[in-house]
Amino acid sequence: MKNIEDVIKDIKIAPSTYQELINIALRRALKSEAGKLKSNLKRAEILKIRRITDYVSSYMRDIALKSPFLKELHPFYRELISLMINRDEYRMCLSRIYKASIIVRKISSEEIRRISKAKGNREILTYRRSFIGRVSSVLRKLDKCFKIIRRYQLEMLKLPSIRTDVPSIIVTGAPNVGKSSLLRVLTKAKPEIKPYPFTTKNIIVGHLETGSIPIQIIDTPGLLDRPLEEKGKIELRAIVALKHLKGAIMFVYDPSETCGFPLEYQHKIYQSICKWFPNTPKLIVGNKFDLLNEDSISNFLKVTGFNREKIICVSAISGENINLLKDRIANLIKNTN
């Protein structure tokens, strides 16, 4: 299984338009020794065609062969990418770009052969124009594919760098309960935090430095209480993390209910998580401790049915009990390994 950083660092970004690729190739050819060979037109044009061909064809070959092959990736990344792209479109475009890289070489050999046999300068220039025209026409047909692949590649570059062999704590819960705020106080990660739901749209990773075991804290988009088949693509990113990353789940409640979701609703999400991932160890956190009083904590225990010892109340804002939470996380990971 390939490491995601290794796969991503090799990506050759597709051009934003087909003209961009041709223009760069032409400029490079003119700047090369071919552009300076004024005395021998035949040799100069053949060299130019070779330069253009090498650039365009290798570029397209690299786009096709250095874009991630999904089947080589860890299932976490494979499923995550599948939520971001249309796999059929991705495969089809890469295969068309690869085939075109071979066609460009064929066109090049044909026109070079013609130029070699050409009698005069006019004939040489006609074949050179024919080469540019034919290559442009091949690339023009790929313009949509270049744009699609470029969009997908740029999405892939934003993928989180998660070690799938290192234990993770996957932070989950209803939207707006303070999951990202907790990632911020537990690690050096800087996820976006907003006073409204659905702020987090990606999987975000932070690293908790406790003792000898490295622990990844994974922030995920908020979940709604609805069946898997009705979940949106952003919400499903959280499910993919829960499904494929090894470690434990940190389920975050907001007993103050300032997140906008009543405790009963938040608890239904917890129950679904238990049903889908019965064997993953779980840590229960009540966030926004700074807004809680004895009554709201009792209500929290009443609605969820948890014992006081089962939960840990913290505040991402005031920092209350955050060190205790770090210890609990470390212990949980130690015991699950």
Ligand SMILES: Nc1nc2c(ncn2[C@@H]2O[C@H](COP(=O)(O)OP(=O)(O)OP(=O)(O)O)[C@@H](O)[C@H]2O)c(=O)[nH]1
């Ligand atoms: N009073 C108080 N507010 C908090 C606390 N933690 C988070 N908040 C606030 O709650 C709001 C939501 O915080 P986020 O960290 O963005 O919540 P989230 O769960 O990541 O939200 P989504 O990404 O939308 O699911 C923000 O306005 C935070 O400032 C806390 O401990 N106390």
Ligand SMILES: [Mg+2]
């Ligand atoms: Mg968030």
